[in-house]
Every structure is written in structure tokens, then in C-alpha cells.
Amino acid sequence: MSGLDPARVAVMVEAPVTGAGADAARLLRERGLSTLLLTHDPDGMPQYLRRQLAQQDVSVIQTSTLDVEAMRASVLQHLDGSPRAVLGMYEYYAAQAAELAREFGCPGPAPEAVAICRDKARQRDQLAGTELTVHYRRCHTADQAQSAAAELGTPVIVKPTNLTGSVLVRRCDTPHEAKEATEAILRQGEYLGIPVQNEVLVEEFIEGAEYSVELMHGRAVAVTSKTLAPGTVIEIAHTVPAGLATELQDYLSRVAEEACSVIGLRWGPAHVELRVQESGRAAVIEINARVAGDRIPELVRLATGVDLVDEHIGAALGEAARQGEPEAPVATIRFRQGPGGRLNRVSKLESARAIAGVREVHLRIAEGQEHRLNGSNQDRVAWAIATGDVEAAARTAATQALDTVELDWARMQGATP
Missing domain, CATH: 3.30.470.20 (ATP-grasp fold, B domain)
Structure with a gap:
């Protein structure tokens, strides 16, 4: 990156695995900017994401993305001055990205607001007293969670305060289940390199x-x-x-x-x-x-x-938005959950992509990779996007695409069938 004009470089703090990061790199390139991606674990990125970023000539820099000063130092090792922009698109690092943008004098959201969004307990406290929120209790022990569930009335939702993607979020139909769910959260320690806060939320379950x-x-x-x-x-x-x-x-x-x-x-x-x-x-x-x-x-x-x-x-x-035109009245995405195991073989992927109305069929894992279930959105292994004149047509096309793709799995020890 040395020799590049910092005013033509955007810094991205981590890249989400469902496409927004790769899309951002492509769109930045279209605007004549280069992307400098800061990540704590380059080798841990999915193969498809590394390929997508490489296609956009993204420069990947390893650094501690939970440490704003470490990120700032890494950027200045590669650029002779502040970058044009700092983007935070990955939930776990949004607060650090907002702080880094402020450090460099770049436009961005208020770091204080982003920090509240990153802590579900602080969110609830901030919304308390309005008609927007639900009844909840902040708990630091399993016994507290059990008592909170009894007080609020079951069913309840028990969730960690700083994870995303439904990780360790459970509906609990008894106070004892709330206790067990809390014990699982409190013993987790860390997830994807993110320290799990020693606190849980117990919330009333909203049916609807x-x-x-x-x-x-x-x-x-x-x-x-x-x-x-x-x-x-x-x-x-x-x-x-x-x-x-x-x-x-x-x-x-x-x-x-x-x-x-x-x-x-x-x-x-x-x-x-x-x-x-x-x-x-x-x-x-x-x-x-x-x-x-x-x-x-x-x-x-x-x-x-x-x-x-x-x-x-x-x-x-600091540029004007570019307005496009709708391509279809309705767009939908459908996900396919996988069993626990090793993916041996993928077939009929191109046949699925050729179905009328289908815009995208994507596999999150590659042949030879292992897939372990944890009861969250991470259990999904594939998705299909389709469009149509009505929702039913788009849904049918996306479902047909997922049903067309054939995945051959081998059981792993300790995997869930």
C-alpha cells in the first residue's frame, strides 16, 4: 500500500462473512478507491471470502481489531496519513470501527451510540421507560436468571449481551431451563475471539x-x-x-x-x-x-x-448516494441448514443457479471442510436468493434451488446428525 494516496484508500475493520464486506470492496473499487482490510485472523476467514476480497485487490493487514490504537498504528504503517474513510460492517467490531473513524477524523456514527448497540443490556436500559422495549432482567448468575424467569413468567428468552447471529440465544419454557441456558453462556468464555460478557439478559418472550x-x-x-x-x-x-x-x-x-x-x-x-x-x-x-x-x-x-x-x-x-432502479417487485433469500459432518462432495450447483428467477446460490463451506452445529445461524450451510413478481414465485424459485443442490456428508465424531 505504500505509494498510494491515503485520500484514495478506505479502511475496513473486519469483513462480514455474508457478503457485505466483499460488496463494499467492489463498490469502493468502482469509485476509484483501494481497500485496506484490518483483521485479527486472516487465515480464519472462509475460503470464499478470501477469494472474493482478492478479486477486488484488497490488502489484508493482520492486527488486533479489538484495540483501536493497534489498528491506528497498523494503518499508519501502511499509509502516509489518514485514510479517506473507515468502514465498520461487522457487528463484533462496529464500536472499534466507529472509534477509529473518529481518531482519523473520518465521517461515521457516534461511537457512544454504537457502543450501546453492541451491548444488548445497555440497549434495554436506554429504551427503558419507552413503549419500544420488553420486560427484562440483567443477570450475572444462573440463580439470578432462574429467579428472573419465575418473576417475568415463562416462556422467556435468555441471551448473551454481546454476541450476534442467535448464538447461545434460547427460548426457555421453565425457570430451570433459563438457569441451564445461563450456565451455558457464562461458561462460554469467548466466541470467535470475542470475550463473552459475564452477564445475560432474561427477557419476556414476545409471541408474534x-x-x-x-x-x-x-x-x-x-x-x-x-x-x-x-x-x-x-x-x-x-x-x-x-x-x-x-x-x-x-x-x-x-x-x-x-x-x-x-x-x-x-x-x-x-x-x-x-x-x-x-x-x-x-x-x-x-x-x-x-x-x-x-x-x-x-x-x-x-x-x-x-x-x-x-x-x-x-x-x-462524503459523497452523494447513487440511486438505482428496482430489478423485481419481490426478493427473497432462503437458507439451508446442514447436518454436523464433513462435506465430501457438492453437485448440481450450476443447475440450481440456472433456475428461472434465481439470482444467487452460495455455499458457506467448501468440499473437505467440517461443519459443527451450535444451535445458531452458523448452522446454515447454503443460501439462495430469488426474485419474482410475487413473494410465492420468488420463494418457490429459491426453495427449488436449495433442493437442487446435492451435498454429500460424512459423519464426524461428536457431530449432531
């Missing part, structure tokens, strides 16, 4: 349909409908638009906008998850100070013409 609102600069851009695997918190499908009556869609947008305002998140992207009760009231599940994962930005682009990743880049560069 789940949605997310995708926002930019505190204003709603799209509403996404979500589908969960039965009896779990694992997301197996998303669709844009959500197919709601205008009144309900506008209401969810207002709730998400108010939640971001309360947190102080007014710059850049946000992803707000909500559940709508039978009464019609929407409760905020969580707020993320980043573009959504799970390829939701691609669904939004296909269905609305708004490229959330490009809007984020434009804001970070």
Missing part, C-alpha cells in the same frame, strides 16, 4: 411475527419479513418487501426510527429487529449499528433500487 427495518441516517428504507425455524431462533428466510399493509409498514418504520433516535444512532446504516404482537404492538428486539447481514442489503437493492452498502460508502466518503 418477526420483521426488521433497514435504515439509513435514522430513516427507514425497507421492511424485511423474517421466517424462523420452528421451535428455534434460527432465521431461515427473509423477504423484501415484507408484504404488509401500508399502515403497518409505516408503523414499524416509525418504531425503528424512534428506537434509533433514543439510542443516538443518526448517521449511517442501522438494522432494527422487531416482533409484532397479536395486539398490533411492535416491540424492539435489538438494534444493530450496521447494514443487515444475511444478504438483506442485496434483497433491498433488488426490490427497491437502494443499495445500502453503497449508501454507507457514500456517506463515509
Whole structure:
């Protein structure tokens, strides 16, 4: 990177594994900028992500991405001056990216707001006293969680305060189950190199349909409908638009906008998850100070013409947003969960990609890799994106694509069938 003009370089703090990071590198390159990726574990990135980043000539620098000063020093070892922009697109490192942007004088979200978003307990405290939140208790021991579940009334949701992707999140139907779920969180120690906080949230369980609102600069851009695997918190499908009556869609947008305002998140992207009760009231599940994962930005682009990743880049560069055109009325993504095991062989992948309406079929693991289940979104091994004139047509195409791909698995010792 030496010899490059720092004003033509953007720094990305880690790259999410579901595509937004690779998309950002491509879009930056289109704007004439180079990408410097800071990561704590280059060899730990999935093979497909390393390939995608290499195709965009991304320079990968190993450093401690939980340490803002270490990142700053690493950047200045490779650039003679401050970069043009700093992007935080990966949930676990969003707060550090916001602080690094401030250090370099780059546009970005308020680090204080991002830090609140990164701590689900602080989020709940910030929203307390509004009609946006749910009843909850902060607990530091399993016994406290058991008592909290009894007090709130089961079922409850028990979750760690600083993880994402539904990792270690459990619905508990008895206080004893809440105790067991808390014990599992407190003994975890770390996850993907992230220290797990010694605290859990016990929340009332909200029965109802789940949605997310995708926002930019505190204003709603799209509403996404979500589908969960039965009896779990694992997301197996998303669709844009959500197919709601205008009144309900506008209401969810207002709730998400108010939640971001309360947190102080007014710059850049946000992803707000909500559940709508039978009464019609929407409760905020969580707020993320980043573009959504799970390829939701691609669904939004296909269905609305708004490229959330490009809007984020434009804001970070101080440039105007580039408005596109919708490519289809509806876009959906469907996920395929895998068994525990080693993936021996993949076949009919190109046949799946050739199905009418299918825009993308992707495998998260490669032949020869091992896959272990942990009861979270990490259990998913493949996805398919499809578009259509109506939701049913897009759903059928995406489902057919996933059903077409053949995966041959070998059992591993200790794997779940």
C-alpha cells in the first residue's frame, strides 16, 4: 500500500462473512478507491471470502481489531496519513470501527451510540421507560436468571449481551431451563475471539411475527419479513418487501426510527429487529449499528433500487448516494441448514443457479471442510436468493434451488446428525 494516496484508500475493520464486506470492496473499487482490510485472523476467514476480497485487490493487514490504537498504528504503517474513510460492517467490531473513524477524523456514527448497540443490556436500559422495549432482567448468575424467569413468567428468552447471529440465544419454557441456558453462556468464555460478557439478559418472550427495518441516517428504507425455524431462533428466510399493509409498514418504520433516535444512532446504516404482537404492538428486539447481514442489503437493492452498502460508502466518503432502479417487485433469500459432518462432495450447483428467477446460490463451506452445529445461524450451510413478481414465485424459485443442490456428508465424531 505504500505509494498510494491515503485520500484514495478506505479502511475496513473486519469483513462480514455474508457478503457485505466483499460488496463494499467492489463498490469502493468502482469509485476509484483501494481497500485496506484490518483483521485479527486472516487465515480464519472462509475460503470464499478470501477469494472474493482478492478479486477486488484488497490488502489484508493482520492486527488486533479489538484495540483501536493497534489498528491506528497498523494503518499508519501502511499509509502516509489518514485514510479517506473507515468502514465498520461487522457487528463484533462496529464500536472499534466507529472509534477509529473518529481518531482519523473520518465521517461515521457516534461511537457512544454504537457502543450501546453492541451491548444488548445497555440497549434495554436506554429504551427503558419507552413503549419500544420488553420486560427484562440483567443477570450475572444462573440463580439470578432462574429467579428472573419465575418473576417475568415463562416462556422467556435468555441471551448473551454481546454476541450476534442467535448464538447461545434460547427460548426457555421453565425457570430451570433459563438457569441451564445461563450456565451455558457464562461458561462460554469467548466466541470467535470475542470475550463473552459475564452477564445475560432474561427477557419476556414476545409471541408474534418477526420483521426488521433497514435504515439509513435514522430513516427507514425497507421492511424485511423474517421466517424462523420452528421451535428455534434460527432465521431461515427473509423477504423484501415484507408484504404488509401500508399502515403497518409505516408503523414499524416509525418504531425503528424512534428506537434509533433514543439510542443516538443518526448517521449511517442501522438494522432494527422487531416482533409484532397479536395486539398490533411492535416491540424492539435489538438494534444493530450496521447494514443487515444475511444478504438483506442485496434483497433491498433488488426490490427497491437502494443499495445500502453503497449508501454507507457514500456517506463515509462524503459523497452523494447513487440511486438505482428496482430489478423485481419481490426478493427473497432462503437458507439451508446442514447436518454436523464433513462435506465430501457438492453437485448440481450450476443447475440450481440456472433456475428461472434465481439470482444467487452460495455455499458457506467448501468440499473437505467440517461443519459443527451450535444451535445458531452458523448452522446454515447454503443460501439462495430469488426474485419474482410475487413473494410465492420468488420463494418457490429459491426453495427449488436449495433442493437442487446435492451435498454429500460424512459423519464426524461428536457431530449432531
